[in-house]
Amino acid sequence: MPETSEAQFDAIVIGAGFAGMYQLHLLRDKLGLKVRVLEQGSGVGGTWYWNRYPGARCDTESHAYCYTFSESLYCSWDWSERYPEQPEIMRYLNFAADQLDLKKDIQFDTRVSGASWDEDVRCWRIMTENHGEYTARFLITAVGCLSAANIPNFKGLDSFKGQWIHTGSWPQDGVDFSGKRVGLIGTGSTGVQATPVIAKEADHLTVFQRTPNYSVPARNAPLTEDFKRSVHKNFEEIARNMKATTNGHPWGVENRRAVETSADEQERLLEAAWQVGGMQFRAVFNDIMVDEAANKVMADFVTRKIRETVKDPITAEKLTAFDHHYSTKRPIIDSHYFETYNRENVSLVDVKEAPIEEITPRGLRTSDGTEYDLDIIVFATGYDGVTGPLTRLNLIGRDGLSLGDVWQEGPKTYLGLQVEGFPNLFTITGPQSPSVLTNMPVAIEQHAEWIANAITHIDQIGASCMEPTSTAVNEWETQVQKAAQATLLITAKSSWYLGANVPGKPRVFLPYAGGMARYRDICEDVVEQNYKGFKVA
Ligand code: NA7
Numbered sequence: 001m002p003e004t005s006e007a008q009f010d011a012i013v014i015g016a017g018f019a020g021m022y023q024l025h026l027l028r029d030k031l032g033l034k035v036r037v038l039e040q041g042s043g044v045g046g047t048w049y050w051n052r053y054p055g056a057r058c059d060t061e062s063h064a065y066c067y068t069f070s071e072s073l074y075c076s077w078d079w080s081e082r083y084p085e086q087p088e089i090m091r092y093l094n095f096a097a098d099q100l101d102l103k104k105d106i107q108f109d110t111r112v113s114g115a116s117w118d119e120d121v122r123c124w125r126i127m128t129e130n131h132g133e134y135t136a137r138f139l140i141t142a143v144g145c146l147s148a149a150n151i152p153n154f155k156g157l158d159s160f161k162g163q164w165i166h167t168g169s170w171p172q173d174g175v176d177f178s179g180k181r182v183g184l185i186g187t188g189s190t191g192v193q194a195t196p197v198i199a200k201e202a203d204h205l206t207v208f209q210r211t212p213n214y215s216v217p218a219r220n221a222p223l224t225e226d227f228k229r230s231v232h233k234n235f236e237e238i239a240r241n242m243k244a245t246t247n248g249h250p251w252g253v254e255n256r257r258a259v260e261t262s263a264d265e266q267e268r269l270l271e272a273a274w275q276v277g278g279m280q281f282r283a284v285f286n287d288i289m290v291d292e293a294a295n296k297v298m299a300d301f302v303t304r305k306i307r308e309t310v311k312d313p314i315t316a317e318k319l320t321a322f323d324h325h326y327s328t329k330r331p332i333i334d335s336h337y338f339e340t341y342n343r344e345n346v347s348l349v350d351v352k353e354a355p356i357e358e359i360t361p362r363g364l365r366t367s368d369g370t371e372y373d374l375d376i377i378v379f380a381t382g383y384d385g386v387t388g389p390l391t392r393l394n395l396i397g398r399d400g401l402s403l404g405d406v407w408q409e410g411p412k413t414y415l416g417l418q419v420e421g422f423p424n425l426f427t428i429t430g431p432q433s434p435s436v437l438t439n440m441p442v443a444i445e446q447h448a449e450w451i452a453n454a455i456t457h458i459d460q461i462g463a464s465c466m467e468p469t470s471t472a473v474n475e476w477e478t479q480v481q482k483a484a485q486a487t488l489l490i491t492a493k494s495s496w497y498l499g500a501n502v503p504g505k506p507r508v509f510l511p512y513a514g515g516m517a518r519y520r521d522i523c524e525d526v527v528e529q530n531y532k533g534f535k536v537a
Contacts, residue, residue: 012136013037016106017046019428019444020142026452037106044097047144052170054197056086063231068239075232083220114394140426148388156359164377177201186380196340214302215332219277246515248442258285258294270301289487299326309338328492385496386431386510397422410508414468423465426451432480438516463536472533483514
């Protein structure tokens with residue numbers, strides 16, 4: 001045990017993004033516990049603290065990308081744009097942290113290097129790289145789903161004479177692209193957001209694409225004063241809708257099947273939705289994620305739009321050589337991504353056929369022998385998503401069990417909230433919960449509240465530990481896989497939802513695809529049945 005009482009807490013929370021901040025507020029201010037948040041960055045923000053790359057912007061509309069647990073907090077903040085940019089999200093999170101007086105209990109610049117469960121004293125022992133050791137009865141991970149960078153193990157990276165950066169750990173003082181030959185690897189949400197912005201600054205931008213993605217215009221714009229007033233006025237309705245929808249957004253999916261809609265009507269509806277832009281485009285029909293014919297209607301429409309936008313037919317062909325159904329990989333919205341390929345200083349290289357073989361001192365070489373001279377390489381290569389941030393924490397449960405070993409074949413959890421053999425460990429937006437398939441703040445609030453209630457329950461009945469039973473874990477795994485199998489999501493073989501982007505990672509569908517509303521009901525039902533599936537001892 002640590003020698004000083006300062007290092008002993010009721011709860012340690014790892015991470016000070018949306019999740020860690022709210023969990024701190026609930027445990028400290030509502031439950032009266034002694035809580036410390038350990039945060040690797042020098043400020044709040046979590047994933048947003050690190051993702052400062054050019055064009056970094058949220059894909060959820062600003063009025064829904066915020067806390068909704070407090071009307072007064074919600075109504076005391078005005079967003080400026082339809083989709084908030086990274087600096088504005090950072091301002092918002094700092095504002096929320098100050099309003100709730102959170103920073104005094106967040107220890108910044110503190111990287112957790114491991115944690116182990118001490119069965120004798122029934123607490124977690126948390127090690128940090130630079131700030132000693134802590135103990136806590138409860139350990140709560142609020143480390144996000146996309147915080148463990150995936151940097152492909154390219155031969156020769158160390159030899160590169162220029163600058164290389166992963167978008168998830170962007171330098172605080174930015175990167176100067178002017179007059180530079182820039183290579184950008186990856187065309188997921190990040191690459192799609194960064195491409196138009198870097199293209200405007202760089203001398204030349206070469207985008208290295210392995211798999212093309214569908215994308216819909218975001219049609220971002222400043223918010224009118226009327227709109228700002230109306231979201232405050234309609235707070236209750238917005239918050240209620242976000243809790244009731246499958247995806248945690250304030251808009252629902254239309255009750256209309258594409259396959260039962262005439263071609264003319266399909267075209268009219270899709271064109272109207274395309275003009276509105278944003279994630280709602282997916283919501284025009286309710287069968288696109290379950291019916292290949294319905295999905296094809298969307299895919300064909302988006303493909304046509306891309307081909308109409310991109311002038312060079314060869315580039316357009318590469319950008320539309322999709323290997324998956326529409327929206328079965330993380331859907332993307334963009335600001336002039338496809339138009340950017342009409343610029344003289346932008347080129348697209350397909351690295352599916354001829355993969356990147358080596359980073360050289362001067363740039364990179366693909367397997368067909370072509371060498372690209374570059375001054376800067378941007379890795380928009382994504383993350384070891386959902387499980388990576390947790391397995392990299394070096395968590396050791398009962399009997400020396402490591403989380404990495406327990407999850408060798410894929411994550412095993414109950415409700416994405418707890419892992420058998422890891423008592424009193426709670427994982428906010430953990431694998432097998434809706435997490436990345438939803439608007440994150442909604443999933444985060446639901447988890448943080450569930451965890452606070454569970455801790456209250458443990459204390460009220462005078463127990464010391466909570467963990468799931470193996471039966472509950474196995475049954476939940478079946479439900480998670482069943483929910484994914486019921487959709488086309490499972491067919492996207494190159495998706496990070498399936499762990500496909502990280503070599504050697506098991507191919508298991510990671511989030512719960514049954515929808516946020518259904519998941520919330522399941523979690524509430526578990527509580528009503530006296531925490532069914534958990535051992536509270
Ligand atoms: P993503 O969506 O995982 O995209 C990463 C991109 O990097 C994707 O196009 C990958 O191609 C590509 N990639 C990864 N490894 C390589 C190698 N070795 N060679 C070439 N290309 C590669 O990450 P993002 O950061 O864009 O987005 C993450 C999430 O952040 C996003 O979904 C939102 O939730 C916010 P692939 O498709 O695997 O063939």
